[in-house]
Structure formats: C-alpha cells, structure tokens
Amino acid sequence: MDGTLDHTMIRVADLEDSLDWYETHLAYEEKDRYEGDDFTIVYLGPEEMHEDGAMLEITHNEGEEPEVGDAWGHIAVRVPEGELEDRYQQLMDDGVEDYRDPESCGGRYAFVKDPDGHEIEIVQRDPDEGALWSLDHTMIRVEDADEALGFWTxxxxxxxxxxxEADSFANYFVEPRTAPPxxxxxxxxxxxxxxxxEMGDAWGHLCIRVDDLEGDWDRLLDRGAADYRDPESCDDMYAFTTDQDGHEIELIERDLEADSLFPF
Structure with missing residues (x-):
C-alpha cells in the first residue's frame, strides 16, 4: 500500500472569502476545481509544492454553515528555520487576527485561524523539507492512544x-514508511x-493516495477497517473508511499526469 497523504479536506461557509484568505496570506494557488449542483470543491497548495506534498481541499456546500468540533485539531504549515517570528508578523501586518503568537508558544511555533475558525499551526522546518506554507501535518484528537497507533500502523x-509526552497529554506522529521529507x-x-x-462537520477528512483502490480496500477490510463507503458505492472512483474515533479517511487513486485531479 502506497499510503501517501494526498490532502486534508475542510468545509467553509463562504468559498470566495476562504480562497482569498489562503491565496493572500499563504500564497496558495488553485490546483483544480469541481463544480457540483449545490457544492464546489477546490484543491489548493503552494505553487512549487512537491508531488508528494499534501493539498488542502476546500469544500463549500450551498446554504450550509459548518460547525467546528474539537475531534479535529488543526493543520500545520511550514516556514523555514529562523523565520517563525517574521512570518507571523507578516500575517499580522496583512490583517490576520492574532491568535497564539510565537512568544506565547515558547518561540517554537504559533497559531492563526482562517475565516471559518480552522486552526493553523506554523512550524519551522529545514528549507529543503517542502515549499513555504506547505502542509506539514494534520492533527486529530483520539480517545485511546494505543488503538489509534494500532489503527495507523x-x-x-x-x-x-x-x-x-507531557504531564497531561501526548502527541504521536505517524506517516508512511517511505514518505519523503x-x-x-x-x-x-x-x-x-x-x-x-465532538466531530462537527467543518473538518471533513484525510485522504490517502493508493496504488490499487480495489486491492487496497480489500486489504483494509481484511485488517478490520470499517466498511464505511466502499468503492462500488462511490462509482469506483474513491472509497472511505473511518478510524476508531470516527474520523473519515478517503482512499483515492491519483494519476499525477492527468489533466484533472478529480476522478469524475
């Protein structure tokens, strides 16, 4: 199973406001778009993102106001080592609301929020480990660490x-065995x-890119994964399972050379 993390999906109340925020403040560009009858999906990411870098998927459903729960935590974006304070100040100068500045986070990271209240952590990484503002990780909260680690491993x-590991909580980072930096x-x-x-509906899902949708789906079921939305129910274009806490995880085959990122 390839297992590359392809994207994180969030839901937004106002598509244009959200696109403007990410394009203005994080210099994201629109990678592709799908217009449905009453919804729109847009893939975003840095202009020079790595082919194995994850995209941000923004979904807007007409007439809906997504609610942010606390089962999903945040996405984290990267800035070069030594640039945390300058990049945070740049966001402040551009009109982003001051949420958790570097000083309040011990100078190690910082947080801002997008127009819908999605939390965005800013972390420092080696300049060779992905483009500026590229997605570093997505944080989810779990109720049993052993079960969660067992699920992903x-x-x-x-x-x-x-x-x-701290006095009251622990953070565990997982990724594919062959993941590039x-x-x-x-x-x-x-x-x-x-x-x-509470899950809420403002956070949608994680998506994992696989080599063989049918074969990898069957392998997941053999390993006890939840049969949530199988490939057949999704017109054999993608599928969904859930983890032990109900976080949705999409599986998709991705032809990186195709004209469209969508399998529709």
Missing part, C-alpha cells in the same frame, strides 16, 4: 516517527483525562 502500515504527517493527540470529542 496495522491498517495503513504507517510508522510512528515522533512523539512528545516533503510529505504531510498525521499528528495523533491523546489527552490523559479521558475526555470525549
């Missing part, structure tokens, strides 16, 4: 590549107090 053959990771956050989370 057994179902998708991911490796645990990092962890940070430009690829996105998944951050699993586990709070020790046994709390539960």
């Amino acid at each position: 057994r179902k998708f053959e991911y490796d645990e590549v990092g962890r940070w 430009e690829a996105m990771s998944v951050e699993l956050t586990y709070n020790y107090d046994g709390r539960s989370y």
Whole structure:
C-alpha cells in the first residue's frame, strides 16, 4: 500500500472569502476545481509544492454553515528555520487576527485561524523539507492512544516517527514508511483525562493516495477497517473508511499526469 497523504479536506461557509484568505496570506494557488449542483470543491497548495506534498481541499456546500468540533485539531504549515517570528508578523501586518503568537508558544511555533475558525499551526522546518506554507501535518484528537497507533500502523502500515509526552497529554506522529521529507504527517493527540470529542462537520477528512483502490480496500477490510463507503458505492472512483474515533479517511487513486485531479 502506497499510503501517501494526498490532502486534508475542510468545509467553509463562504468559498470566495476562504480562497482569498489562503491565496493572500499563504500564497496558495488553485490546483483544480469541481463544480457540483449545490457544492464546489477546490484543491489548493503552494505553487512549487512537491508531488508528494499534501493539498488542502476546500469544500463549500450551498446554504450550509459548518460547525467546528474539537475531534479535529488543526493543520500545520511550514516556514523555514529562523523565520517563525517574521512570518507571523507578516500575517499580522496583512490583517490576520492574532491568535497564539510565537512568544506565547515558547518561540517554537504559533497559531492563526482562517475565516471559518480552522486552526493553523506554523512550524519551522529545514528549507529543503517542502515549499513555504506547505502542509506539514494534520492533527486529530483520539480517545485511546494505543488503538489509534494500532489503527495507523496495522491498517495503513504507517510508522510512528515522533512523539512528545507531557504531564497531561501526548502527541504521536505517524506517516508512511517511505514518505519523503516533503510529505504531510498525521499528528495523533491523546489527552490523559479521558475526555470525549465532538466531530462537527467543518473538518471533513484525510485522504490517502493508493496504488490499487480495489486491492487496497480489500486489504483494509481484511485488517478490520470499517466498511464505511466502499468503492462500488462511490462509482469506483474513491472509497472511505473511518478510524476508531470516527474520523473519515478517503482512499483515492491519483494519476499525477492527468489533466484533472478529480476522478469524475
């Protein structure tokens, strides 16, 4: 199973406001767009993103106001080492609301919010590890760390590549075994107090690029993954499973040389 993280999907209330925010502040460009009868999907990312870098998928459903839950945490974007404070100040100068500045985060990272309240962490990385503002990781909250790690390591053959354990919570980072440094990771956050989370609908799903949709889907089912939306129910274009906490995970085959990023 290839297992490259292809994109993270979020839902937004105003498509044009969201596109303007990401294009203005993170210099994202529109990679492709699909117009449905009552919804629009747009893929975004840095102009010079790596072919294994993850895109941001923005979905707008007409007439809907998405609600942000706390089961999804944030996306993280990259800036070069030593540029955190300057890049954060640049966002402030451009009119982005001050949410969690570098000083409040010990000078290690910072946070802003997009127009819908999606949290965006800013992390420092080696300049060779992906384009400016490229997606570094997506954080999701889990209610059982052992189950969550087991899900990703057994179902998708991911490796645990990092962890940070504090007094009240722990963060675990997982990614494909052969992931290049430009690829996105998944951050699993586990709070020790046994709390539960609300999913909301403003965060949509993670998407994993696979080589063989039917074969990899069958392999996931053999490993006990949830049969949520199988390939046949999705016109054999993609499929969805869920993790132990109900986070949706899309599987898709992607022809990087095709004229369109969409399989429609």
